[in-house]
Amino acid sequence: MNINWPPKTATANLILSVESALPNERPEAVVIWKNPRIQFRVADLREQPFHPLREVVTADGVSRLRFGKHQRGGKIRKGDFTTLGTKPVHFTIPIPKNAGSARLLVDAELDVDRGADCIIRCSITQREETDQGKSISALLANPGSPAFQAWKKGVLQFARLLPQVSQREPAPSDRDPIPKPFDATYNNPQRNAFHVRIKYARDDQFLVGRMLDATTRRRLDRAWIDLRTSFGYHDAWLLMLSEMFELSLGDRRMKDLDRQWFDQLPREVRGYLVPLHHEYQADRRALQSAREGHLKDVVQFATRAWRRPLTKNEAGRLGLFTSPCGRRNVLTTPPQ
Incomplete structure (x- = not known):
């Protein structure tokens, strides 16, 4: 020693x-x-x-x-x-x-x-x-x-029984393997593009399903939702898959996809895009259901920052500011 x-x-x-x-x-x-x-x-x-x-x-x-x-x-x-x-x-x-x-x-x-x-x-x-x-x-x-x-x-x-890699570190490295259907070979354009455009891939099923308690699983799921929705994660996947399978995507993004468009795709492509779209929709629903809690956090933070309780008018204006419609049509800056 x-x-x-x-x-x-x-x-x-x-x-x-x-x-x-x-x-x-x-x-x-x-x-x-x-x-x-x-x-x-x-x-x-x-x-x-x-x-x-x-x-x-x-x-x-x-x-x-x-x-x-x-x-x-x-x-x-x-x-x-x-x-x-x-x-x-x-x-x-x-x-x-x-x-x-x-x-x-x-x-x-x-x-x-x-x-x-x-x-x-x-x-x-x-x-x-x-x-x-x-x-x-x-x-x-x-x-x-x-x-x-x-x-x-x-x-x-x-x-x-334990997988050789049961979960990855929170900050992935460019040396980490990338998920299918992309080519995980080192130093090829597809792998490099994945690490630049997407970077994150969740592969902790064993950890989540067999080792974590329910409370920790919920916290981990929320953390992944926060990560995926913090940038264009699902759109980046969509664009890379469309390039790989030579899809006629046009101006479509995840929010524009529907069942009719999926039905026109080859089965292999649907196998990747349909679960990805379901995840995208679930993430958006999770954000919407959490909005009330987010607003409460914002009001609490503002109360502590301004060192006084907010008036009803101020709290209402904050609520408008934190909503998508409010940011576009009502306010350009939060209440002072």
Whole structure:
């Protein structure tokens, strides 16, 4: 583990922790921490030697770690120590002058002869001297135990069932694959056009259908509606599909499409455009149904911004301003 600290720091504080890899368990696990050693790094000097941890930690740390003493009566080497159960152990390392960082190495072994035969995660964490904290961890288990074999079987089954990509990051990269029917090959005009004109493609069906609760699903759906309606998302899709399939689109846009026009299209094209049009219509309905809530948010924001309650006339004028007809025909600026 790499240990870092800001300049003029006197000590580094570390935490050893053991927790069960299975839910709701606190096993009496015995872990032997073998050959713990630390190397300090000094700028502009060659690599420094490793020192046994027992020679470096504070006196309080020596007392807590109990070097050379097995907590269940077994035999360990002078520089080794053990932990029992899942209670974290804190220890402090004084920082030598001019040292800018350190590296801590240790080998951890699960002692199933004197402790629980279980599956655990051992962690070493540094929190106090870093902005966000840092941690390393490893799983320990007896590979021959029935519990481990059952756990391993479940993990492998989960890995097989989980899609390799169950959802994408919110800010897509130009390296991400693009959806059908477009050509996802790198460095071709169609792929480049998709990333410039559309960019976003939702592919989180597994996440939404199997992992999220109803409240989170609704929030995610609303976020996607906000994204798609914030620019000409569906029209961009329509234009790219019309170019790909050489459709006679004319001046049509999503709002102009109807069933009669769809019926004239080849089946393959309808398979892409009809669901896209349904999504477009659903998004417009969602925006319309949310308009009253949007207006309330605007009035509340204006009340806070102007530091007084709005009059009925002002609230009414805001309502006209936020409506499409109001923006075109009634007001050019909101009430002052």
